Amino acid sequence: MDQLTSRQREILDFIRATLEERGSPPTRLDICAAFGFASPNAAEAHLKALAKKGAIALEAGASRGIRLMESLGLPIVGRVAAGSPILSESSIDAHVRVDPAMFAPRADFLLRVRGLSMIEVGILEGDLLAVHRTSEVRDGQIIVARVDDEVTVKRLRRSNGLVELLPENHTMQPIVVDPQRQSLSIEGRVVGLIRDEFSFT
Structure with missing residues (x-):
């Protein structure tokens, strides 16, 4: 430059x-x-x-x-509007100076956690999840999925042509998706978590 x-x-x-x-x-x-x-x-x-x-x-x-042209770090995705790409301008709350390469595979964005569906694996409301953008995910991985324009973080399980999005909270029920009848897209998989020092309001 x-x-x-x-x-x-x-x-x-x-x-x-x-x-x-x-x-x-x-x-x-x-x-x-x-x-x-x-x-x-x-x-x-x-x-x-x-x-x-x-x-x-x-x-x-x-x-x-x-x-x-310089890196701002990772974008923090907050609420995602219906029909909008997850990394659309309106979805990004801020950027955090975190090296994407500190995660493996490298993170593409941070997702603000809302709700208590994953508390039994230590994912709490307000945490920032580091997400690697990919649609290629395996059963058992914690993923970011969009179901009918709702973005959710759950553990993946496929069974008999259905996709089950499993919470890690024994008080909650799985989300069962029939891809033939519902819109389902995999936005990425969770590769890390950041808490406290990067907690923005």
């Missing part, structure tokens, strides 16, 4: 801070407001200079089409 001017570094820091706080990059108008630019053209000129120096990538046709 070529040497940045002090103003370019300030704008890069602002983009980074916005991504970490909101999970999405700032708009050109956000940048104008933050730096007192008279028009979005001034913000665009700085963004193009940052892109030319390799600090960011610009995606055409999107008001927030700014991507940092």
